[in-house]
């Protein structure tokens with residue numbers, strides 16, 4: 001079994017260095033072989049930003065991307081004794097290990113274990129606590145199809161406090177079958193631009209087929225306080241960013257999105273985050289007349305080209321309902337946050353306050369707003385109908401009565 005490490009440099013790299021705040025980085029590469037040839041191939045870039053406390057009680061942040069001294073000891077294609085894993089040592093201060101589990105048609109990452117040793121005073125100068133710190137996270141929701149090379153150029157960010165892990169330019173194939181890396185590429189969702197094509201007016205060229213963005217999957221994002229659920233949210237979310245002429249439409253995948261939040265007496269917050277969204281906050285508030293509403297949205301995310309996009313609006317007024325009830329809207333609804341950012345919601349149901357026994361209370365339906373107009377019309381129509389019938393009956397009766405009279 002052989003390991004090889006090739007530092008790579010190039011234009012793409014320089015661009016990312018700029019985007020990542022001039023943090024220098026090189027590609028990591030691992031080509032594990034067995035008797036048949038290659039059994040695992042991986043090429044990727046990563047860095048870690050670690051916060052630690054110093055002896056004078058201040059928080060210090062270091063970003064580690066030190067590939068000049070990388071070793072891959074312990075990496076394995078998997079056998080009776082070892083699981084399939086990639087192990088990387090950055091000098092003596094950092095060790096990073098990822099292991100894979102194979103299923104019938106795909107494999108997934110069982111865990112990513114990062115350990116950093118704050119005793120290393122060159123990497124962590126002035127660290128108060130010395131010793132090895134493990135940070136474990138799991139990525140089991142991402143399915144890598146077998147016999148494909150997985151490619152993901154987009155920046156993937158995992159906030160595993162106190163460490164921010166960043167990965168990009170990933171090419172990976174574990175469980176290579178016949179000794180050669182596949183020619184078939186599986187591109188990650190983050191690399192697929194989900195853009196709508198602007199309509200072309202008056203043209204002889206056949207217009208491009210505009211595939212409408214599919215509706216997002218509905219996710220359950222519940223917040224707990226102690227062991228009690230204090231905020232309930234069920235919704236499909238689609239983000240629409242119009243920084244440029246062509247909007248960037250992006251569906252939130254609940255399976256790969258984390259959520260947290262806070263419940264306070266007068267305000268509640270729901271925060272979503274995933275590899276692309278640093279945070280997406282929904283801020284709910286109580287207003288007079290014992291009602292709640294969506295007061296603010298705060299978002300920071302990475303666009304397809306790697307640059308960050310942030311918007312904050314704390315002066316919104318959506319999803320208004322009485323306290324002690326929930327707000328519901330099954331049809332698509334638009335939450336316009338700024339000139340360049342809107343959220344399209346699908347099958348929405350939220351209750352940010354007064355949740356009892358973890359269940360939704362009676363809902364105020366958004367279609368009730370329309371019903372308010374429809375009810376008088378319906379009642380009016382019904383009354384008119386009744387009146388017509390009464391008059392009709394009266395005249396028929398009168399006529400019958402009349403004719404009856406004449407017969408005598």
Ligand SMILES: *[C@@H]1O[C@H](CO)[C@@H](O)[C@H](O)[C@H]1NC(C)=O
Pocket residue numbers: 031033037038041181
């Ligand atoms: C991996 O190494 C093997 C043997 O050295 C070589 O034949 C193969 O081309 C390498 N694969 C890649 C993708 O570099």
Ligand SMILES: *[C@@H]1O[C@H](CO)[C@@H](O)[C@H](O)[C@H]1NC(C)=O
Pocket residue numbers: 083084099100101110111113
């Ligand atoms: C992967 O590593 C984690 C922690 O190091 C361990 O608990 C788990 O059993 C490993 N999984 C496999 C498939 O080896």
Ligand SMILES: *[C@@H]1O[C@H](CO)[C@@H](O)[C@H](O)[C@H]1NC(C)=O
Pocket residue numbers: 069091092
């Ligand atoms: C690389 O790391 C090893 C230990 O992992 C250390 O002995 C060596 O001095 C390091 N070399 C450089 C250039 O940092």
Ligand SMILES: *[C@@H]1O[C@H](CO)[C@@H](O)[C@H](O)[C@H]1NC(C)=O
Pocket residue numbers: 092117118119120131132
């Ligand atoms: C951490 O680093 C110190 C000094 O470099 C070393 O003595 C210690 O054994 C390391 N701890 C671990 C768990 O690797």
Ligand SMILES: *[C@@H]1O[C@H](CO)[C@@H](O)[C@H](O)[C@H]1NC(C)=O
Pocket residue numbers: 147177178
């Ligand atoms: C590997 O080789 C076997 C036997 O030749 C073949 O059946 C199988 O389809 C090959 N797998 C791939 C991914 O090429």
Ligand SMILES: *[C@@H]1O[C@H](CO)[C@@H](O)[C@H](O)[C@H]1NC(C)=O
Pocket residue numbers: 225226227228
């Ligand atoms: C959580 O539930 C346990 C058992 O039901 C209870 O003993 C504990 O007090 C609860 N904690 C909070 C913060 O409500």
Ligand SMILES: *[C@@H]1O[C@H](CO)[C@@H](O)[C@H](O)[C@H]1NC(C)=O
Pocket residue numbers: 213240241242247249342344
């Ligand atoms: C995205 O936003 C733009 C500008 O507000 C709008 O014209 C477009 O219809 C929106 N697209 C979707 C799918 O919501």
Ligand SMILES: *[C@@H]1O[C@H](CO)[C@@H](O)[C@H](O)[C@H]1NC(C)=O
Pocket residue numbers: 243244303305306307
């Ligand atoms: C990325 O795209 C956004 C808008 O889509 C643009 O404002 C920004 O300048 C772009 N960044 C780079 C580095 O190209």
Ligand SMILES: *[C@@H]1O[C@H](CO)[C@@H](O)[C@H](O)[C@H]1NC(C)=O
Pocket residue numbers: 281283296297298312313314
């Ligand atoms: C939005 O987030 C930023 C950064 O975390 C924060 O400074 C700001 O107060 C937040 N705005 C709202 C409305 O919560």
Ligand SMILES: *[C@@H]1O[C@H](CO)[C@@H](O)[C@H](O)[C@H]1NC(C)=O
Pocket residue numbers: 315
């Ligand atoms: C908030 O919105 C209200 C009504 O939409 C407007 O009158 C007020 O000026 C806004 N405040 C800020 C700070 O934008």
